[in-house]
Amino acid sequence: MADSEKPIVVWHEHSVSRADRETLNNHRGCVVWFTGLSGCGKSTIANVVDQMLYERGVHSYLLDGDNVRHGLNATPEILGARFGEEFGKRFGLGFSQQDREENIRRVGAVAGLMSDAGLVTLTAFVSPYRADRDAVRAGLPEGDFVEVFVDASLETCESRDPKGLYKKARAGEIGNFTGISSPYEAPENAELVLDSNRLTPAELAEQVIEFLEKAGKLKEMK
Ligand SMILES: Nc1ncnc2c1ncn2[C@@H]1O[C@H](COP(=O)(O)OS(=O)(=O)O)[C@@H](OP(=O)(O)O)[C@H]1O
Numbered sequence: 001m002a003d004s005e006k007p008i009v010v011w012h013e014h015s016v017s018r019a020d021r022e023t024l025n026n027h028r029g030c031v032v033w034f035t036g037l038s039g040c041g042k043s044t045i046a047n048v049v050d051q052m053l054y055e056r057g058v059h060s061y062l063l064d065g066d067n068v069r070h071g072l073n074a075t076p077e078i079l080g081a082r083f084g085e086e087f088g089k090r091f092g093l094g095f096s097q098q099d100r101e102e103n104i105r106r107v108g109a110v111a112g113l114m115s116d117a118g119l120v121t122l123t124a125f126v127s128p129y130r131a132d133r134d135a136v137r138a139g140l141p142e143g144d145f146v147e148v149f150v151d152a153s154l155e156t157c158e159s160r161d162p163k164g165l166y167k168k169a170r171a172g173e174i175g176n177f178t179g180i181s182s183p184y185e186a187p188e189n190a191e192l193v194l195d196s197n198r199l200t201p202a203e204l205a206e207q208v209i210e211f212l213e214k215a216g217k218l219k220e221m222k
């Protein structure tokens with residue numbers, strides 16, 4: 001590509017800084033990244049944490065895999081139904097390793113912007129590949145990424161199966177299904193491991209809040 005054809009994008013500095021926004025919010029921003037098998041409890045626990053933060057006056061937002069895959073990172077089927085099959089194939093994200101990598105890259109970028117805006121940003125994605133999660137961590141300022149492994153065995157998740165997906169995956173109706181026909185790489189150095197085989201979502205959410213408090217993320221700044 002000739003130099004004259006290269007797209008030119010230049011970073012623009014904003015006058016309101018992250019520190020300004022954190023002072024206004026009276027707490028720090030960060031990314032709390034929930035990862036684990038489908039059905040391990042990511043959405044449920046993150047939702048309880050979100051509610052607890054809200055009640056404490058902490059500005060938070062939950063990015064949830066199932067929801068984000070309806071909009072920003074819509075699947076080929078959803079996009080195809082709206083804009084045509086060709087468009088869906090080009091821009092939609094499915095569940096191949098590469099599509100999951102791009103899903104997590106984009107979510108990491110959005111979560112980074114939201115924490116820069118001073119929000120405690122909660123994310124609930126299977127995010128099965130260690131390298132993808134580590135890349136999100138590496139792209140954020142030191143200490144911003146709090147990895148929370150929601151640890152539930154495949155047996156536990158399969159017995160919950162609220163959407164009937166494991167049943168379909170076992171029957172071969174869904175391919176590349178995490179834990180069945182696609183890998184899950186558990187974190188090796190997560191900030192927090194939640195025992196979702198034994199404890200309730202409320203107990204586990206309490207552990208997340210305690211961690212955030214100890215890590216100084218909820219500290220008053222005024
Ligand atoms: N093949 C396959 N593997 C895993 N999960 C599947 C699959 N197909 C559909 N689903 C449903 O999509 C949800 C996972 O989306 P994510 O964006 O979190 O996945 S990933 O991080 O890109 O791996 C996941 O949601 P949760 O059950 O809430 O985890 C499933 O409901």
Ligand SMILES: Nc1ncnc2c1ncn2[C@@H]1O[C@H](COP(=O)(O)OP(=O)(O)O)[C@@H](O)[C@H]1O
Pocket residue numbers: 036037038039040041042043044045124160162195196197198199200201204
């Ligand atoms: N710690 C837990 N103990 C028992 N049941 C749970 C727990 N966490 C979640 N559940 C239940 O398991 C199912 C799957 O939870 P969900 O939050 O949708 O998982 P994920 O988002 O990881 O797919 C739901 O029916 C939820 O009520």
